[in-house]
Every structure is written in C-alpha cells, then in structure tokens.
Amino acid sequence: MTLNGWLQIILVLGLVLVSVRPLGLYMARVFEGQKTFLSPVLSPLEHGFYVLAGVKPDKEQGWLSYTLAMIVFSLAGFASLYAILRLQAYLPWNPQGFDNLPPDLAFNTAISFLTNTNWQAYSGETTMSNGSAMLGLTVHNFLSAATGIALALAVTRAFARASASTLGNFWVDVTRATLYVLLPISILLALVFVFTGSPQTLLGSVDATTLEGAKQTIALGPVASEEAIKQFGTNGGGFFNTNSAHPFENASALANYLQIWSMIVLSTALLITFGKMVGSERQGWALVSVVGVFVIVGIGAVYAAEAWGNPILNALGVDPTLGNMEGKEIRFGEAMTAMFAVVTTGLSCGAVNAMHDSLMPLGGMVTLFMIQLGEVLPGGVGSGLYGLIVFAILAVFIAGLMVGRTPEFLGKKIEAREIKLAMLAVLILPLSMLSFSAVAAVLPSVVATLGNAGPHGLTEILYAYSSATGNNGSAFAGLNANTPWWNTTLAIAMVLGRFAYVVPVMAIAGSIVTKKRASASAGTFPTDRSLFVGLLVGVILIVGGLQFFPALALGPIVEHVLMLSSKTF
C-alpha cells in the first residue's frame, strides 16, 4: 500500500462526503413536492406527463396499491424490453446488423435490466445494437433506478408520517426521480465523460489497421451517455464486455474518480434524504457512518490483499512491490481498483474496472461478502436505503430489548408484524444465494461451465448467484454464463432479490405508517449516535453475514490457505 494510493482513496471519499448533503437535501425538497431551481423548467413537463398518463398527482396510494403499481410498471417494462431484444434485427439503429437475442438470453437480460441488476451474460459490443442499448437498456437504467428511489421514498414516508395510511404516489415519485434527479445529473456526467475521452456516436464501429498490418474493428457507440446512468443509477451494465476496465468506458484516472463518485453518491445522498424527511438529518448521517465503516474497512482489506501480492509469484521472482496486478488496469493501479471493487459490490452497482476473478482470494472474498451482506453498503439506488432500514429495524429490536423497552425506531414501535416481515425479507438472501449455489455445485453440466476448479470455481458459482440475488450484476467472471441454466436460474435469483425482498419491506412500510409516533425520552435508545452505528454494523455482520461463513470457508478462505501452501486452481 502506498501513501499515494490512500490519498486517492481519501480524495474520492472526500468528494463523495461533500456532495451527499446538497444532493440529499435537494432530493428531500423534490420528493416533498417543494420548488427547486429546476422547477420552472421541469414542472410543466412533469405535469404534462401526468395529464398524458391520466395520473392525479395529489392522489396518494396505500402500501398495497403503491406496490402493485410498481409491479405493473415492472411487468410492462419487462414485456417491452424483452420484445426489443427479441426483435432488434428488425428495429432501427443497428449499424452492425446484430441478430435477435435467443429467448433465454433475452429473458435473462430483460429481467437483469428491469431489476437494476444489469448482469450481462453477453458481450455488449458484439450482441447489442445501438437501438437496443439506447431504447431498451438505457431506458431501463433510468427506470429501474427511479423505481428503487420511489420504493425507498415510500419507506421513508412511513417513518416521516404518523397515524397515516398512504405512502405517496408511485407514478409521481418515479416521474420526479427521473426528471429532477437522474436526467439532469446524467446529462452533465455524460458531457464530462465525453470530455475525458469516451465516445458518444451512433456509428457502429470503425476499422483500423494495426502496426502489424492486421485489421482491427473498434466498436463505438453512444458510450458516454450510457456510462453516465450506468454509474449514477448503480446499474453497472457496461457498453463493452470489459465494462469500466475498457478505455472507452473509463478513459483516465480522472474518469475513474468520477466513475466511483457517481456510483456511490446517489445511494449515499438518499440516506441524508431519509434523515431530512424523517426530521433528523443526524439519523441520515448515522446511516452514512455505518456504510462508511464497511466501505473503508472493505477498501483497506482489498487494497492490503492486493498489495501483499501473490506469494507463489513472488517466490518465482516477480517484483513483490507491485503486488498482484493480474486483471488490473495499469492506469488505475491497486488503490483505485480496490476502491472501485468495494464500492461497486457494496453498492449493487456491478460495474467493474478490474476482473474480480483475478483478485487475491481474500480480496475477492471481500467483494463477495459485501454483496452477501445484502447490498446495503450503501446499496443500490433506493434499494440500499430500504435494505438498510430492514437491518436497522432488527438492530433496534435487539437494542430495545437490551435497554428494557419495547423497541422503537424513529418513534415507531417495532412489533411482531414488522419483525416477521423483516425476517421474511432477510431470508430471501440465503435462500436464493445459497440454495441455487448448492444445486449448481452438484450439477456436472454446470460445473463444466466453470473456468477454474476447486475452491476458486466454487467462488465463481457463489459470486454469480450472490450478484444476481443482490441485484449487483458484477461477474466474478471465469464462468460461461450464457447457457440456458445460468440465464434462467440467475434471472429467477434476480427476481427474488428484487421483488420477493421488496414486497415484505413495503408491507412493513404500510404497517409503520399507521403507527403513532412515540416521543423520545431518556429511556429511549438514541439511533443517531455512535453506539447505534456500532450496533447496526454488528447486526449487519451477524444477521447478514454469519450464514455465509461456511460457504466462504469452502471458497475464498480455503483457497487462501491453500495458496499459502502453494496450491493453485
């Protein structure tokens, strides 16, 4: 590890920290329906949409109709995206003349972009037409992120309101999230990415002649615009197969800082929005601190593991001062690779600027573990916030008991119903991640798709299902995922991770919003102090992590100890 590396990490974290408050407070204004500096331009547009769609913006929904609206919206999105992918050969903006996608791949991809996972079982530059990328994938990059924000707002309002029955209007929240938050910042980001060197063109590709005289086809397209929302909406589905390791997606060190900043800033700012809307900005900062603890420790762990290097290679005479550079871009280095890897897995973004398959066993384990903890650190746009609140509910439940009071969070009593629903949501993670992995691990046809044997191969399986269930979308890589088995089961895992998780969470919101707000007293456990931060960190580690320990022991941990005795896979 070098001072320079840490300075870069601190620089980017500092940038994030100064941005989250203004962005968070701005979003609080937007979603409370107050005027912002963009209102004069966007308000007529916004209300135009409502008139067109026949939405009455003042008519609020209870938790069930809010959730149903979200599901109907997602189903419609799935149908349209599936159709686009299956028919792309007949649709415009297909300069390279790519064929229609096969059914299992189209199904997997449609689910993947719908659930904000952006798992890619294909290589973008050789599969997707510009039309599919822009009309299909990029549209869902916006809408899936806006859906996440809307759900998080519904949960936020459950705590902000007392003795109420409605949680807001789904259509209004999605519209505002897209118009006021996602679009303006994405446009700015796209311009900056163009400035750093990303292409933004409707040309399909150009042919170049290399020095050796060979012909090389260089894929081009509307990269910068897709890149902006890919990062900012924690989508992670790259234009190119190598994602943010590709120089057109992530052109320079500066572009890389911005990529990390833009993927973490929105999810983190939403924590502040939550605090502001429930009437305690401090509460928002407490949640930011929890996320900060995991992110910083995670970065440190990955950075240390990578900088330590591979003892087997070191023994062969490779310069140990470089650490493990396998699968990394020289222009980013270890520090920025470690930071990108931890942020993208803590976030459920899934963009990568290095192949996680090539991280050291312990470095790879950290990224896998960040996903398995439930994608709440700070998690996907919106989904991270409501996931974190589920853990907070469990944490205050234990804490409340230990101080001798019926547990309450932000003045709302946490009772059997909330605990039941929270456990139901939390249960989805091991159910999908571990069950699919266990079945896949004993199927010879699946094991044959693995790039590596032994514990490393097992990690590849675990990572794939964890990534899909957590709606992360990053691949450990090393396995050939474009098979009917992988496409189908991963799609199911993605649906479970998004919808089976969020329905109980919305039911919690529906129950919380009806409750009276109890006033705080000295006997109430304060949830905006460091003790709560520590407790929540512990609960996330224990409730979120303990069940994965045996699986991790058989994957990266045993790989690490085997590596120490010079065995590789």
Next chain:
Amino acid sequence: MSLSNMSHDAKPMKLLDGGILATAAIDAFKKLNPRELARNPVIFVTEVVAALVTLLWAKDLANGSGTPVFSGQIAAWLWFTVLFATFAEAIAEGRGKAQAASLRATRSDAEAKLLTDGTAKGYPGKAWKTISALNLKVGDIVLVEPGDLIPSDGEIIEGVASVNESAITGESAPVIREAGGDRSAVTGGTTVLSDWIKVRITAAPGSTFIDRMIALVEGAERQKTPNELALSVLLAGLTLIFLIAVVTLYGLAEYSNTALSVVVLVALLVTLIPTTIGGLLSAIGIAGMDRLIRFNVLATSGRAVEAAGDVDTLLLDKTGTITFGNRMASEFIPVEGVTPRSLAETVLMSSLADQTPEGRSIVALARSEYGLIEPDLTGKQAEIIPFAAQTRMSGIDVDGRSIRKGAVDQVLRFVGLESASAPSDFRASVDRISRSGGTPLAVAENGRLMGLIHLKDVVKPGIKERFAALRAMGIKTVMITGDNPLTAAAIATEAGVDDFLAEATPEDKLRFIRKEQTGGRLVAMCGDGTNDAPALAQADVGVAMQTGTQAAREAGNMVDLDSDPTKLIEIVEIGKQLLMTRGSLTTFSIANDVAKYFAILPALFIVTYPELGALNVMHLASPQSAILSAVIFNALIIIALIPLALRGVRYRPVGAAALLGRNLAIYGVGGLIVPFIGIKAIDLLVAALHLV
C-alpha cells in the same frame, strides 16, 4: 411503611428449591410432547433432529456401520439440549405452582350463609341457610360472621367488620371493611375476625380473585406476550436462515469432494440456531410474572408487565405516595421580642398532651432542634384543653400559664387582636407559610402572641432520589393532588417531580392520561377509589390497591396486594428487566455462533482441506471431539443460564445508551469469548476421558 424502607424487597424465596427441582425434572420429560413443543420453533427443530440422529445411531448399531459411539453421544446431548430447555420452563412454572398450592388451600370447601331475605335490614339472626360456596351465584347476598371465611368476592352492603386478608397479602394485621365508600370490597378466601357483614356476591365460582390469582401464578392462562411473540418470530427466522446455510452446505461440500454425514450437519445446525434463548424464553416470561408476584403485585396479563417496562409517564397521588399525608411541624417562628427558645418551650408545653400526629411532631421538633426535655406534669394542676371544632384551638392551663395553639384567626381573636393589627413580621410569616403549601399554627401564652408553628406536608425521605432515578430511566413523574396549585407547586418542587396536576378531579386525571397517550406516551398510575376506575382503565398500566373498591380492582390491570403506591417504581423495573433479560440472552446466544463455527468448520473439512486446520484456533483434540464439545457446550449453557433467566438481568437506572453499552459488553462480547473457553475446556475433558 417505615421511613427507611423506601424500596421494597421481594418476598424471599430460594431461587432453586429441592422439591421444585424434583417436580420440574419430571415435568421436563412430559414437556417433550412434540405437540406442546411446536410452540417453540427453535427447540422443536432441535427435538426433530435429535430424533433423526437417534434413528441414525440405531441404524449404525444394527448394521455395525458408521461411528455409533460418536453419533450416540451426539444424539444424547441433543436430547439433553431439549430436556434442559423444557426443564428451565418447568422450574419457572414450578415456582408458581408452589404458590398456587398455598392459595388453593384457602379456597377448599368453604361454606356460605345465604340469606333467605337479602333485602331486610339489620342483623338477620338465623334467617340463612348453609350452601357450598361453589353454588353461589352473582347477586346472592350472604352473611359473614366472626370466624367465617368470606365465600367469594363481593361488596359489603351492610355492616362493618375487621377482616384478616393475610391469605392474599401475607399481612396478618386485620383491615377494616365497611359498606359504602372505598373500602367495601371483600375478597373470597379472607376471614372476618369481628362483627358481621352482609356481602353481595360479585364473582361467579371459578372466576374469583383467588381463582384468577391461582391461574396467573400457575401460568395456566399464559399466552405469549406481544414482545415475546416478536422475539419468537426473530428466533424462528434465524433458525430458518441457519437451516438453509446447513442444508446447502451439503451441496457445497459435495462439490469440494467432502461427503458430510447427517450427524455432523445436525450438530452444526443445532449449535448455530439460537437454542440458548429459545430454550430459556418461556422461563424468562414466567419468571417475570413470578417476580411481580413475589413483590405482592398481581398482573392480569403478561402484556401489562411488558407495558410497565415501556412506561413514560407515572401518575402518583401526592398523599401517601409522595408525602406522609399528615402535616408535621417543621419550624417555630417567634414574633419580635420572643426568643426562639422560649417559643419552643411554650409550644412543647402546649403539645404535651396532644396525641395527634401534628402534636407529636411538635414535641419531636422541640426535642430535636432545641434539645428540650418534656417537663413532668405529674402532681401539677394541669388542665388539658382538647381541640374542638368550635374553638379550633387546643392547649393547656398549668402553673398559672394558659397556653393556646390553633388556627391563626382564632388565636388572634383569643389574644384580642384584629388580623390587620397583628405584628407585621408575624403576618409576613403567615403569608410565607401559606404560600409554600404549609399550615401556620399560632401560639399564645397568657394573652400574648408568641409566634407560629409551621406545619407542613412532609415529603418522604429518599423519594427525591427515586424520582431522579426515574428521570434517568426516561420516566416523567406527575403528582396528582387535590391541593391548590400554589401548594402543589411547592410540594412538587420539594419532591422533585417533573409535573403536577393540582385540584385534580377524576375527569382531570382521565383527560391528562388521554393527552399523554395522544403524545405517544405510555402512562402508569395507581388508584383505589371507585372514581379512579375510569383513569385506571385508561392508563396503560393501572395498578389498583388491594384495599380499594371492586370497581378499581376490575379496572386496573394489576393489583398491589400491599396497597403501596410507591411500588409502581418496582413494577416498571420488573417490566424492563423482563425485556432486558430476553435481549441480553438473545445477543449472547447469537454471539456464541462465532466460536462454534471455529470449532466445527475445520473439523468438517479436515480430510479434504487439512489446511483449513488454520481455523482450529482452539486446537481441539480431534474433529469428533471438536464437534461433540460444541454440542455439549451448547446444551450445558442452557442449564448454566437458568438462574440468570429466573433472576433476570439487573436493571440500572442509567440512560438507555449506557445501559445498552453495558449489556453489549457483558452479553455481546462475553458471548463471543465464553464459548471459546467453554468448548476448549470440554474438549480437554472429552479427550482425557476418551469419549470419542
């Protein structure tokens, strides 16, 4: 209640009594019935897998295959885990049953004297017939005479009697019960000592106060309380999560070329699921009720006990709770020209024969403050002037001295002064005393105004500290009084309550409770009168006094058999203790899992991946001994924690954050460390005894 005894001690009862233990051991086996155990998901799962491992062990024995010595021991310890859990519950119930048995003795074969004409007034003579108490109907009117057991709960409609209520309260001093007013309720099973009363029966057989008490202490009507339910759900969820983790491990191990046996997977499962808290959960709940009962408080539901822990606002009656209820002398104020000592000497003389509490307090103050000794009146011509409503003065005429003390205006008239012409320093003192909520008594000797005695409602010593402790717990105390606001404010300040409700009518109390509840606060109060009933019913925790009326006792959700209002504070602590014990043991139980992973995981994969031995940080002797030791530890920890579950985690009135920090350090960090030590110790023993 004595001055020094501000906090109450529970009736002593040995935590673990030999007889109870023996009965509990038998009951523990009866509770193995799966239908009953299904209420407790964690232990139910343990029982199911224990049965499974037993079958596998039998198969191993029959086929001569596998490792029957190992699987047999695992099976045995799994059954012990279940048995220890049922044993814990049986002990907790056993303590209640022992108390119920003594209560039941008072109820058996009582007879009632049913009046043939209930409407006739006066002593009925022999106009009654004997029937069994079990055949009494609500509305029947019975006669109870000295030596008779009151056959059922009822209300006195005629007569007054002294009643021994020790059967319920444990207090042998008789109490007076009379028709009309707030002391008209009588309880079945208590005994009339003198005089006679006519009682209208208000409870059907089987639903009397004693019946309900028996049901409560026996836990027969025990339902899971809301919070216990929520915790059960959490534990069931964790059990499911670990079930998934263990079942899927089979597939992951298969991939890694390790065939895991069902026995070791079961061992891993049982050590991971929260058996410790799962096994002790119902015992904690029962013990919480039991603690209340030993404080002589009966709660009609566990829900009320939990609510007590959540109380935000405590309504306390001033008289009897905060103050002694009778006025006491606190200072002597001479008028100009009289020395304090001569005034003290005069008032001492005036009160020598005064046997009222006020009079005695004056003597006591004169002795303690001025070191005076009581003059001997024997042989002297002394005429005692007793207090009379007309004169509103009392006094003494002795040795040519004529001393009077009494209401200020009367004494002034006695010395021939108009109010306006009294000395100005005297008038100022009268004003000051009135403003502070006290009562001024004027003193005169031989027609000369001497000074004033300041009588005040004395706040119980130590009560201020208790209110401070309550404040630290986050509980607001509100004093209820019929006094005027001025007096109330003065006493409120002195006692250190947070707020007061002066000139309070029953409607005011009700309104105040509703207002607090609308603000999201839980309110506790105690009361005894019929007019308290609506407020008792409205309060989240309503503690009725046993001496109170039937209406009050029905309205509250707790009854204090000692009729001591300050006990609300202990009730709150017991409620908190109940939740804290659950929370702390849950944390402990989950924290234990870390050490168990380190014991079992390397043992499972030692053949395929000997390098995983690096995780065997405890250096356990062999894979089998490691697994067995973890399972044994998991079972024994239940037994080890039974006393804590029954006694409860100690509550300290410090802020919530401090309390949490402390409990996390003890049960969280302790829960991480203890099993490392425990499993290692058991492993040494297992290895030394060559058990596997």
